[in-house]
Amino acid sequence: MSIRILGVALFVIAALYTRQAGTYAVTFGDVLGPTVFPIILGIPMMLLSASLVVFPSGQVDWPAPQRIRRQLAALAVLVGYTITLEPLGFPLATFLLIALIGIILGGAPWRSLLLGVIMAPALWALFDQVLGLPLDFLGDLFVAH
Amino acid sequence: MEILSLLGQGFVVALSPLNIALLLMGCFVGTLLGALPGLGPVNGVAVLIPLTFAFGFNPTSSMILLSAVYFGCMYGGRISSILLNIPGDEPAIMTTLDGYPMAVQGQAANALAISGVASFIGATTAVIGLSLFAPILARAAIHFGPADYFALYILAFATIGGIAGVDPRKTLLSALIGLLLATVGLDPISGVPRYTFDSFHLYDGIEPIVALVGLFAISEILMLLEKSLKNRPKAIPVSSWLPQWGTIWRTRWAMLRGSGVGFVAGVLPGAGASLGSFMSYVAEKQTSNKKGTFGKGDPRGVAAPEAGNNAASGGALIPMLSLGVPGSGTTAVLLAMLISLNVQPGPLLFERQPDLVWGLVASLYMANITLLFLNLPMIGIFTRLMMTPTWALMPIVAAVTFVGVYGISNSVFDLKMMVFFGLVGYLLRKMDVSLVPLVLGLLLGGDMERNLRRAMSISDGDWSILIASPISVGLYIVTVAFLMLSVWLAVRDHRQAKSAPLTEE
Numbered sequence: 001m002s003i004r005i006l007g008v009a010l011f012v013i014a015a016l017y018t019r020q021a022g023t024y025a026v027t028f029g030d031v032l033g034p035t036v037f038p039i040i041l042g043i044p045m046m047l048l049s050a051s052l053v054v055f056p057s058g059q060v061d062w063p064a065p066q067r068i069r070r071q072l073a074a075l076a077v078l079v080g081y082t083i084t085l086e087p088l089g090f091p092l093a094t095f096l097l098i099a100l101i102g103i104i105l106g107g108a109p110w111r112s113l114l115l116g117v118i119m120a121p122a123l124w125a126l127f128d129q130v131l132g133l134p135l136d137f138l139g140d141l142f143v144a145h
Numbered sequence: 146m147e148i149l150s151l152l153g154q155g156f157v158v159a160l161s162p163l164n165i166a167l168l169l170m171g172c173f174v175g176t177l178l179g180a181l182p183g184l185g186p187v188n189g190v191a192v193l194i195p196l197t198f199a200f201g202f203n204p205t206s207s208m209i210l211l212s213a214v215y216f217g218c219m220y221g222g223r224i225s226s227i228l229l230n231i232p233g234d235e236p237a238i239m240t241t242l243d244g245y246p247m248a249v250q251g252q253a254a255n256a257l258a259i260s261g262v263a264s265f266i267g268a269t270t271a272v273i274g275l276s277l278f279a280p281i282l283a284r285a286a287i288h289f290g291p292a293d294y295f296a297l298y299i300l301a302f303a304t305i306g307g308i309a310g311v312d313p314r315k316t317l318l319s320a321l322i323g324l325l326l327a328t329v330g331l332d333p334i335s336g337v338p339r340y341t342f343d344s345f346h347l348y349d350g351i352e353p354i355v356a357l358v359g360l361f362a363i364s365e366i367l368m369l370l371e372k373s374l375k376n377r378p379k380a381i382p383v384s385s386w387l388p389q390w391g392t393i394w395r396t397r398w399a400m401l402r403g404s405g406v407g408f409v410a411g412v413l414p415g416a417g418a419s420l421g422s423f424m425s426y427v428a429e430k431q432t433s434n435k436k437g438t439f440g441k442g443d444p445r446g447v448a449a450p451e452a453g454n455n456a457a458s459g460g461a462l463i464p465m466l467s468l469g470v471p472g473s474g475t476t477a478v479l480l481a482m483l484i485s486l487n488v489q490p491g492p493l494l495f496e497r498q499p500d501l502v503w504g505l506v507a508s509l510y511m512a513n514i515t516l517l518f519l520n521l522p523m524i525g526i527f528t529r530l531m532m533t534p535t536w537a538l539m540p541i542v543a544a545v546t547f548v549g550v551y552g553i554s555n556s557v558f559d560l561k562m563m564v565f566f567g568l569v570g571y572l573l574r575k576m577d578v579s580l581v582p583l584v585l586g587l588l589l590g591g592d593m594e595r596n597l598r599r600a601m602s603i604s605d606g607d608w609s610i611l612i613a614s615p616i617s618v619g620l621y622i623v624t625v626a627f628l629m630l631s632v633w634l635a636v637r638d639h640r641q642a643k644s645a646p647l648t649e650e
Binding site: 002003006010013014017020021024025030031032033034037038041042044045048049051052057058060062063067068070071074075078079081082083085086090094097098099101102103104105106107111112115116119120123127131132133134135 | 199200312314315317318321322324325328332334335337339340363366367369370371534535536537539540541543544545547548551552555557560561564567568571572575576577578594597598601602605606
């Protein structure tokens with residue numbers, strides 16, 4: 001079933017992609033223009049994904065619901081990091097990242113927090129101070145621009 | 146003799162202080178990444194690439210660092226295979242078959258030493274092969290025209306997915322997804338923005354490095370989370386690290402045979418290190434398993450796959466450097482790095498940037514000696530570091546991954562893109578869709594389209610130019626033969642129940 005859904009999703013993407021390709025204007029002096037190559041890709045992709053819908057292959061073992069929750073939590077932390085990095089600054093955001101991912105991966109909470117407390121400033125010092133890769137110590141929330 | 150003088154110049158490049166430091170660091174980090182279960186060459190190299198960008202190393206130094214990591218991973222993978230019965234990375238699976246039984250029988254020191262020496266022999270064979278054959282291949286490829294390159298790329302996509310056990314439709318779809326993504330951004334020839342959804346972030350296209358770090362590193366974290374986290378096996382205690390040299394000497398033929406088989410497997414497109422070690426093991430078993438000792442701790446069953454694994458991973462560099470077409474997942478990632486640094490691998494690389502090619506080759510000879518030293522006398526360090534628990538290791542890997550990608554462009558958009566690709570990569574891997582063709586499509590797509598359009602401009606719109614040269618016709622014939630072989634294998638496997646898929650990731 002999962003493979004069929006994958007096939008449908010890829011088919012829809014390929015169809016929209018191919019239709020969109022037709023709208024790019026052909027410029028003179030360039031025989032194929034920006035349109036033809038995407039169409040060359042889109043059509044076989046539609047055929048192949050349609051064949052996956054009709055003749056799916058392989059089975060997918062999705063993880064148990066409790067494990068999926070764990071994965072979603074990790075994903076939320078990763079997305080959260082991309083949102084909090086600039087407002088909070090590198091050490092604070094990275095502390096949260098390391099501690100939370102550590103807990104999600106089954107580390108004892110206090111150990112994970114400790115790891116974050118040590119590693120976040122250590123990574124900042126390593127990259128910003130030693131290796132010269134600029135990373136904000138304090139984020140936009142704390143620093144008036 | 147020309148090769149020797151070029152190699153001499155290469156050593157001058159490789160022996161600069163920065164390059165030596167990077168080489169030593171790469172060997173150490175690589176062995177460690179290889180030994181740690183869960184982190185292998187692809188994700189290890191993917192995590193480190195953004196960092197090399199952020200530090201602004203030149204292409205030669207970046208390549209030396211990452212190739213040392215790549216080789217180191219291949220050496221290190223065996224350590225956890227032997228001591229934990231968990232392969233440290235995918236190609237080390239075969240080493241568990243005889244390596245772990247040897248360790249159980251109290252022969253851990255011998256198994257580690259044999260596999261260390263076998264890795265050295267295999268990898269050195271590959272580097273010698275690289276020095277000899279890559280220039281020849283590059284010289285032949287200089288006659289390729291745009292239509293021939295287009296055909297070569299088609300061949301690359303048809304073969305990269307590997308030949309065993311995977312549905313070829315999924316491989317092709319994966320390549321097409323990559324090619325689709327490659328068309329996002331301003332069209333370089335006409336200047337028309339394509340598939341940008343009016344977002345200025347997408348005008349420059351999708352940065353391959355960002356995509357592949359997400360695909361390989363972030364998806365690995367999601368993969369880990371679906372496994373049970375608590376019960377990790379204990380390593381077999383080792384009382385003495387001193388091996389018996391006689392046992393190593395007795396496996397010399399197994400090492401040489403394994404190196405030969407592995408090297409050939411590595412040079413062929415689509416067959417990476419995993420297939421190299423698999424084929425070496427099977428070949429050795431057929432020649433030497435007279436008393437049925439294989440699988441029960443036969444030293445030759447450790448020597449052959451380790452030699453094969455390392456010979457194949459080195460051999461995979463040959464098509465990558467001389468044709469610009471990688472033979473395995475990790476070489477595809479290395480190719481991504483070179484392209485992002487504006488170095489176009491292929492036949493012209495050998496003429497235009499001999500310093501890069503020969504500096505790299507020279508440093509690979511040095512890397513092998515360093516790795517032999519790290520993996521024999523200093524192996525105790527790695528067995529201790531290998532036991533770092535996952536909960537402590539992966540958060541730091543995640544943080545370093547973010548730092549590297551953020552360091553390239555200081556763009557939070559890139560970080561979001563990376564997480565998005567991590568999710569996509571996880572879903573595709575779950576559905577047995579190999580990610581390597583996708584990365585290859587994203588990397589080569591722009592060039593493929595340019596070559597097609599150039600060829601069509603030359604012929605003024607006549608499609609027959611694509612099959613006008615004997616080179617392109619030959620390449621298409623090989624492509625069709627290969628696709629037919631993989632369809633046949635897929636159908637056969639389908640009938641003979643399921644055999645374990647053997648893909649190079």
